[in-house]
Amino acid sequence: MKFVGSLFVVMTAVVVVLSVYSTPNEALAGYSPVASTDDAAPVEESMHEFMEYVFQPTYLRLKASMAAAPADNKGWKAVKSDALILAESCNLLFARKPDEHGEDWTSHAMASKTHGAELYKAAKEKNFEAATSAYKAMLNNCNACHKQFEDGKHILQP
Numbered sequence: 246m247k248f249v250g251s252l253f254v255v256m257t258a259v260v261v262v263l264s265v266y267s268t269p270n271e272a273l274a275g276y277s278p279v280a281s282t283d284d285a286a287p288v289e290e291s292m293h294e295f296m297e298y299v300f301q302p303t304y305l306r307l308k309a310s311m312a313a314a315p316a317d318n319k320g321w322k323a324v325k326s327d328a329l330i331l332a333e334s335c336n337l338l339f340a341r342k343p344d345e346h347g348e349d350w351t352s353h354a355m356a357s358k359t360h361g362a363e364l365y366k367a368a369k370e371k372n373f374e375a376a377t378s379a380y381k382a383m384l385n386n387c388n389a390c391h392k393q394f395e396d397g398k399h400i401l402q403p
């Protein structure tokens with residue numbers, strides 16, 4: 246009886262697995278990269294508005310939060326939040342690369358994201374020294390893109 250029961254469980258598992266793999270398109274649909282569908286199309290097409298409403302206010306808040314070591318959880322939470330918003334927003338820059346010098350664009354965005362992620366991590370650990378150096382490194386890379394693609398306008402200070 247015990248053997249029959251186990252056999253039933255195994256058979257059921259086989260049927261479930263087969264039914265998933267026998268309809269590959271439907272089964273895989275949910276796992277295809279989001280960026281390859283229109284679902285990830287930008288809400289705001291203009292790069293100017295995108296920087297002005299997503300990056301600028303976040304940067305200004307972060308600058309105030311990073312002026313001195315946060316005194317409490319609330320202060321660190323503000324840094325974590327803005328660091329994560331900037332790092333994740335850098336992901337949205339990849340789809341906006343210009344026709345010329347696209348590889349440079351991508352590497353500036355990648356570097357900004359990497360240091361933004363370090364800032365986020367340092368804020369989680371409440372390590373102000375590490376946070377400060379990640380913050381400055383991030384801004385250097387934001388600025389590197391502004392220098393190359395914006396003729397040196399918008400050079401951001403820590």
Ligand code: HEC
Nearest residue numbers: 292293296297300301304331350353354357387390394399
């Ligand atoms: C891959 C290139 C690129 C990266 C990386 C980048 N930016 Fe920008 N940024 C731009 C461009 C292009 C503009 C100018 C947009 C315009 O006015 O047309 C701009 C403009 C700005 C402005 C001025 C907005 C305004 O309304 O005057 C701010 C502030 C800004 N960026 C913040 C940031 C911050 C903070 C980061 C890093 C976390 C960053 N940017 C990373 C390309 C980039």
